[in-house]
Amino acid sequence: MSTQASTTLRGHHDVLLLDLDGTVYQGKDPIIGAVDALKQGVEKQYFVTNNASRSPSDVAEHLQELGFETSEEFVVTSAQVAARMLSERVPAGSAVVVVGTDALANEISLVGLQPVRSADGEPAAVVQGHNPATDWGILAEATFAIRTGAVxxxxxxxxxxxxxxxxxxxxxxxxxxxxxxTGVEPLVAGKPAAPIMQDAIRLSGAERPLVVGDRLDTDIAGATATEIPSLLVLTGVSSALDAVRAVKSERPTHIGFDLDVLNLPAARSVVGQKDGWTGSVTDGVLTLHYAGHDTADTLDGLLVAAATAWQDTAEWTAVRVQGVGTDVLRELLTR
Known part of the structure; x- marks a missing residue:
C-alpha cells in the first residue's frame, strides 16, 4: 500500500499483541488476507493465545506453515503463564495435577514442578487447559485435589x-x-485476566502495544483490563452487532473487518463520528442516517453505530439504518 507506515494504525504502535484462533487463522486455515496484511509492518508481532493445548514451538511451526513470519520466541501461551503463576504459589518440586495436553504438562516441568495425572498423594496444585481428549476421569482427579485444598x-x-x-x-x-x-473459583492465566497481557508486555518490551483479536469477552476485555488500546477484527467470534452492544469493559478502540485495517490510517478504524453519518437513540431504536449521495461506507457506519450506542445511556432493542448504499450495514446490525 502507498500509505506511509507512520500514518497507519500499526504505525502508532511498537508491538502488536495478536490473538490466534479467529484472528490470524481458523483451525488449520489462515484467515483470508491475514498473511499479506501482517507482512506490511515493521513493528514487533507477538502471538498471544489462550489455547494451552500446544507448545510455543508447535504454534510457531503452524504459523510458519501458513506463511506467517515468526518464531517461538514471539509466541506467548496461557500454558506458559499458568506455569509461571503456579511456580510463584507452590514450592519447587510440588506435584501438579494436569488437566490438559502433554504440552501443558511440559510447561509445568519447565518451571520446576512435577506434572501428575492423579490426585493421590495430595498434590499442591491443579492446572487446567484445553484438551479435546479431556474426560470425566481427569476432571474427577482435579475435583478431588481442589476439594482437599490444591491451588x-x-x-x-x-x-x-x-x-x-x-x-x-x-x-x-x-x-x-x-x-x-468444587464450589471454588480458579485463578485464571489467560485473557481477559491480566497475567497473560502483563507477561506479553514484559517479554516484548512494548511501550505502545496494540491488542488485536476477534473476541470481545477475552481479547478486548483483556486489553481494557490492562489499559491497552485494542482492535476488534470481525473474522472470528464477535460480530458487528456484538460490538455495538458491547458492555463498557469490552469496548474496542478500533474495529475492522479484517487485519488489513492495520495498514490504513488510524482514523479509518477508530470508533467515533464519521463524515456524512449521524446517530441517535430514541424510543428504543438506534437510528443511523447517512446523508451522502455516494454509496455509504459500511465501516464508517459501524463505527458511528458503536459510538452512538456507547455514549447514549438510553436502552435500545431495534436498529434503523437510512441512506444511500446502507443495505450491508443494515444486514450486519439486524441479524
Whole structure:
C-alpha cells in the first residue's frame, strides 16, 4: 500500500499483541488476507493465545506453515503463564495435577514442578487447559485435589473455541464443570485476566502495544483490563452487532473487518463520528442516517453505530439504518 507506515494504525504502535484462533487463522486455515496484511509492518508481532493445548514451538511451526513470519520466541501461551503463576504459589518440586495436553504438562516441568495425572498423594496444585481428549476421569482427579485444598489455575475460561466447523466447547466449559463440583473459583492465566497481557508486555518490551483479536469477552476485555488500546477484527467470534452492544469493559478502540485495517490510517478504524453519518437513540431504536449521495461506507457506519450506542445511556432493542448504499450495514446490525 502507498500509505506511509507512520500514518497507519500499526504505525502508532511498537508491538502488536495478536490473538490466534479467529484472528490470524481458523483451525488449520489462515484467515483470508491475514498473511499479506501482517507482512506490511515493521513493528514487533507477538502471538498471544489462550489455547494451552500446544507448545510455543508447535504454534510457531503452524504459523510458519501458513506463511506467517515468526518464531517461538514471539509466541506467548496461557500454558506458559499458568506455569509461571503456579511456580510463584507452590514450592519447587510440588506435584501438579494436569488437566490438559502433554504440552501443558511440559510447561509445568519447565518451571520446576512435577506434572501428575492423579490426585493421590495430595498434590499442591491443579492446572487446567484445553484438551479435546479431556474426560470425566481427569476432571474427577482435579475435583478431588481442589476439594482437599490444591491451588487451581485455569489457563483460560473461554466457553467456546472457533474451529473450521464452527464454535466448539472451549476450556471454560470444562472449567465450569469443576467449578460446579468444587464450589471454588480458579485463578485464571489467560485473557481477559491480566497475567497473560502483563507477561506479553514484559517479554516484548512494548511501550505502545496494540491488542488485536476477534473476541470481545477475552481479547478486548483483556486489553481494557490492562489499559491497552485494542482492535476488534470481525473474522472470528464477535460480530458487528456484538460490538455495538458491547458492555463498557469490552469496548474496542478500533474495529475492522479484517487485519488489513492495520495498514490504513488510524482514523479509518477508530470508533467515533464519521463524515456524512449521524446517530441517535430514541424510543428504543438506534437510528443511523447517512446523508451522502455516494454509496455509504459500511465501516464508517459501524463505527458511528458503536459510538452512538456507547455514549447514549438510553436502552435500545431495534436498529434503523437510512441512506444511500446502507443495505450491508443494515444486514450486519439486524441479524
Amino acid at each position: 487451581w489455575v485455569a489457563t483460560n475460561t473461554d466457553a467456546t473455541l472457533p474451529t473450521e466447523r464452527g464454535l466448539a466447547p472451549g476450556n471454560g466449559s470444562m472449567v465450569a464443570s469443576v467449578r460446579t463440583a
